[in-house]
Amino acid sequence: MSDSKTPLLDELEKGKWPSFVKDLKKLAQRSPKAKDLLGQLELSYKDKMTHWKHGGIVGVKGYGGGVIGRFSDAGDQFPGAAHFHTVRVNQPSGWFYTSTALRELMDIWDKYGSGIVNMHGSTGDLILLGVDTDNLEPLFTDLSNADWDLGGSGSDARTPSCCLGPARCEFACYDTLALTYDITMTYQDELHRPFFPYKWKFKMAGCPNDCVASIARSDFSIIGIWRDNIRIDQDEIKKYADSGLNIAADVVNKCPKNCVEWDGKALKIDDEGCSKCMHCINVMPKALRPGEDKGACILIGAKAPIVEGAQLSSVLVPFMKLEPPYDELKSLIRRIWDFWDEFGKARERIGECIQRIGLGNFLEKVGLDPVPQMVLQPRDNPYIFYEEYFEEE
Amino acid sequence: MSTPQRRTDIGPPHYEKFLHPIIKNNYGKWKYHEVLKPGVLVHVAEGGDKIYTVRAGSPRLMSSDFVRFLCDLAEKYCDGYLRFTSRNNVEFLLANKDNIEPLINDLSANGISAGGTKNTISNIVHTQGWVHCHSAATDASGLVKAVMDELCDYFTGKIELPHKLRIAVACCLNMCGAVHCSDIAILGVHRRPPKINYERLSNLCEIPSIIASCPLAAIRPTIIDGKKSVEVDEDNCMYCGNCYTVCPAMPIADPLNDGVSIWVGGKVSNARTTPMFTKLAIPFLPNNPPRWPEAVAAVKNIVEVYARGAKKYERVGEWINRIGWPKFFDLTGIEFTKYHIDDFKYAGKTYRTTTQMV
Numbered sequence: 001m002s003d004s005k006t007p008l009l010d011e012l013e014k015g016k017w018p019s020f021v022k023d024l025k026k027l028a029q030r031s032p033k034a035k036d037l038l039g040q041l042e043l044s045y046k047d048k049m050t051h052w053k054h055g056g057i058v059g060v061k062g063y064g065g066g067v068i069g070r071f072s073d074a075g076d077q078f079p080g081a082a083h084f085h086t087v088r089v090n091q092p093s094g095w096f097y098t099s100t101a102l103r104e105l106m107d108i109w110d111k112y113g114s115g116i117v118n119m120h121g122s123t124g125d126l127i128l129l130g131v132d133t134d135n136l137e138p139l140f141t142d143l144s145n146a147d148w149d150l151g152g153s154g155s156d157a158r159t160p161s162c163c164l165g166p167a168r169c170e171f172a173c174y175d176t177l178a179l180t181y182d183i184t185m186t187y188q189d190e191l192h193r194p195f196f197p198y199k200w201k202f203k204m205a206g207c208p209n210d211c212v213a214s215i216a217r218s219d220f221s222i223i224g225i226w227r228d229n230i231r232i233d234q235d236e237i238k239k240y241a242d243s244g245l246n247i248a249a250d251v252v253n254k255c256p257k258n259c260v261e262w263d264g265k266a267l268k269i270d271d272e273g274c275s276k277c278m279h280c281i282n283v284m285p286k287a288l289r290p291g292e293d294k295g296a297c298i299l300i301g302a303k304a305p306i307v308e309g310a311q312l313s314s315v316l317v318p319f320m321k322l323e324p325p326y327d328e329l330k331s332l333i334r335r336i337w338d339f340w341d342e343f344g345k346a347r348e349r350i351g352e353c354i355q356r357i358g359l360g361n362f363l364e365k366v367g368l369d370p371v372p373q374m375v376l377q378p379r380d381n382p383y384i385f386y387e388e389y390f391e392e393e
Numbered sequence: 394m395s396t397p398q399r400r401t402d403i404g405p406p407h408y409e410k411f412l413h414p415i416i417k418n419n420y421g422k423w424k425y426h427e428v429l430k431p432g433v434l435v436h437v438a439e440g441g442d443k444i445y446t447v448r449a450g451s452p453r454l455m456s457s458d459f460v461r462f463l464c465d466l467a468e469k470y471c472d473g474y475l476r477f478t479s480r481n482n483v484e485f486l487l488a489n490k491d492n493i494e495p496l497i498n499d500l501s502a503n504g505i506s507a508g509g510t511k512n513t514i515s516n517i518v519h520t521q522g523w524v525h526c527h528s529a530a531t532d533a534s535g536l537v538k539a540v541m542d543e544l545c546d547y548f549t550g551k552i553e554l555p556h557k558l559r560i561a562v563a564c565c566l567n568m569c570g571a572v573h574c575s576d577i578a579i580l581g582v583h584r585r586p587p588k589i590n591y592e593r594l595s596n597l598c599e600i601p602s603i604i605a606s607c608p609l610a611a612i613r614p615t616i617i618d619g620k621k622s623v624e625v626d627e628d629n630c631m632y633c634g635n636c637y638t639v640c641p642a643m644p645i646a647d648p649l650n651d652g653v654s655i656w657v658g659g660k661v662s663n664a665r666t667t668p669m670f671t672k673l674a675i676p677f678l679p680n681n682p683p684r685w686p687e688a689v690a691a692v693k694n695i696v697e698v699y700a701r702g703a704k705k706y707e708r709v710g711e712w713i714n715r716i717g718w719p720k721f722f723d724l725t726g727i728e729f730t731k732y733h734i735d736d737f738k739y740a741g742k743t744y745r746t747t748t749q750m751v
């Protein structure tokens with residue numbers, strides 16, 4: 001008979017994929033909090049049920065967000081898990097690190113918390129899992145002196161995140177890292193002190209491939225795009241063809257807009273008809289590149305199902321140039337927040353608020369002109385709320 | 394000893410501090426990239442500089458020691474420069490091509506696989522589960538581990554797919570992850586209306602906000618023992634748990650009934666087709682820790698049927714749209730039930746209004 005206290009979890013030590021159980025069991029030898037977390041998780045595996053209580057309000061002085069209270073309902077049995085709060089640390093743009101910085105951060109974390117982290121949370125933060133209430137202030141002091149700050153939580157601007165963009169991707173149509181840093185710094189107050197109707201997420205993607213799922217996961221999606229022609233290097237096209245790529249099958253026939261032509265010698269693109277979907281560029285990155293007149297499409301309103309059903313973001317500004325200091329973008333954000341402040345209901349995301357009020361009315365309130373790019377098609381029902389009518393004199 | 398001063402609203406460290414010198418020098422000047430082999434990329438700059446990337450799967454949930462271990466490798470092979478991806482992979486950024494193989498060997502000696510590029514199943518985006526959330530209908534880390542153990546050869550590129558495949562796990566309908574737009578999604582579900590603790594409710598919660606929290610207006614005010622309280626119209630509840638988020642006295646977790654559902658065909662990229670939501674494939678499978686064999690088998694089946702049937706460059710949703718949903722259920726052997734037919738708002742939009750079945 002094995003005397004292991006976690007027989008169920010031990011099963012997850014097997015297999016090809018890295019095992020968090022193996023890793024955390026090792027940690028448990030020096031971290032009582034990690035040990036009790038595993039104990040409680042084993043209990044959940046046995047009971048098929050969570051043993052976390054509803055979050056309580058904890059935090060650090062002067063901040064309304066960044067810390068999420070977490071208390072165990074099995075704290076008697078697992079005292080180390082009794083308080084197990086989450087601290088969201090605002091990640092650097094693009095999730096770039098040096099080992100020196102990560103080591104310093106881990107040393108601070110080991111001093112005050114369980115030693116367990118998430119690289120990274122769904123919104124993008126580096127997550128520290130498992131600290132007692134009493135250790136929150138000293139942890140925060142050390143973090144801030146090592147140049148780290150907290151991210152968002154609750155009804156505030158959540159930590160903005162972005163793809164690695166121009167740092168290592170030839171497709172980037174604007175500087176996602178710079179914009180993310182700028183937005184994060186500009187809205188520190190909105191990030192740390194929740195006074196929105198509900199959460200607000202920014203995600204910056206450098207091109208329509210959208211590697212950060214901004215169209216699905218952010219209230220305000222900034223997705224890079226270009227306006228002019230795809231740049232073609234015919235020599236490289238030939239090399240792709242010579243190396244065995246079937247350009248007719250894999251590029252021409254897959255173009256959703258039927259706008260690529262290939263006669264075996266040269267590739268032609270009808271850029272007027274191109275939807276900038278990225279497919280041809282993804283297949284032949286050496287030969288094709290986005291154009292040079294670059295910027296971003298701004299979309300609004302994505303969210304998961306709760307409450308009124310899931311939504312994808314929809315187009316607000318089909319194309320905007322994005323250069324520092326980003327005045328046009330920030331003015332738009334401010335107008336939308338002012339609108340939301342006036343019309344939003346508690347726990348209603350901006351996407352739901354726009355659905356309730358109507359996109360047309362929303363545009364009027366934030367001072368944007370309606371353009372056909374905002375919809376897939378005009379309405380197909382005649383229930384129009386005309387705002388004016390004539391009367392006999 | 395004086396206590397150190399705390400600093401507020403300083404924001405994250407500037408990313409430039411963490412960029413590899415080659416990246417800093419070629420910022421915004423990348424020309425193209427190539428996938429040298431699964432998990433290994435080279436990016437080439439206009440001027441000819443190259444940066445190599447080795448991508449490997451991480452469990453997302455890890456110890457500080459595991460992070461230090463990644464740091465050791467980064468120091469040994471790439472001057473300490475590393476990053477993480479939006480899908481919880483770790484990436485090492487190398488100047489020297491000769492370090493690629495030794496790094497991969499070191500990783501695999503420690504049970505970590507390189508992969509996740511091009512036509513592979515990348516790492517699973519997932520949520521907290523029983524490890525750290527009060528709302529969870531299932532665990533996430535264990536489920537992910539069990540699924541990836543089974544699908545690891547698709548991550549490493551040992552088995553090739555028609556196109557990339559993105560899997561996500563969320564442990565409740567809050568979906569703290571892009572579950573609703575993944576090729577395959579595993580979603581924890583509750584199946585029983587909340588049980589009300591009347592005593593706690595009157596001390597802890599505001600009646601109007603509980604009532605307002607319900608998307609289906611299934612919560613009504615009532616009087617219990619002379620105190621204002623609420624009741625749930627059980628026929629109208631779809632177990633979303635939003636009332637529980639607002640009021641801790643309405644717990645919804647229930648070991649007998651909680652489990653997982655499987656969804657397919659979503660995507661976020663704009664390549665070829667527009668972004669798509671996932672759609673329901675399997676309404677319910679039991680929670681069966683520690684290895685969730687039913688859920689793992691269901692996901693594997695869908696992956697295998699897709700791998701056999703899809704054409705090159707077809708994502709799962711694009712493949713299904715080509716062959717049609719009737720064929721999808723036919724090929725996967727998944728039973729089509731009443732639960733697959735939408736009955737939420739605007740449900741009629743999903744009814745077939747043509748004689749074309751493909």
Ligand code: SF4
Pocket residue numbers: 163164165169170171172173205206207208209210211212
């Ligand atoms: S979203 Fe586009 S620019 Fe950003 S990393 Fe992905 S492919 Fe590159």
Ligand code: SF4
Pocket residue numbers: 254255256257258259260269273274275276277278279280281665
């Ligand atoms: S970007 Fe898409 S639509 Fe435009 S030419 Fe390429 S494949 Fe066709």
Ligand code: SF4
Pocket residue numbers: 520521522526527528529530563564565566567568569
């Ligand atoms: S998906 Fe639900 S259960 Fe999972 S972490 Fe998010 S809120 Fe918690």
Ligand code: SF4
Pocket residue numbers: 586587606607608609610611612625629630631632633634635636637645
């Ligand atoms: S679980 Fe959802 S549907 Fe059911 S009563 Fe609560 S809020 Fe309403």
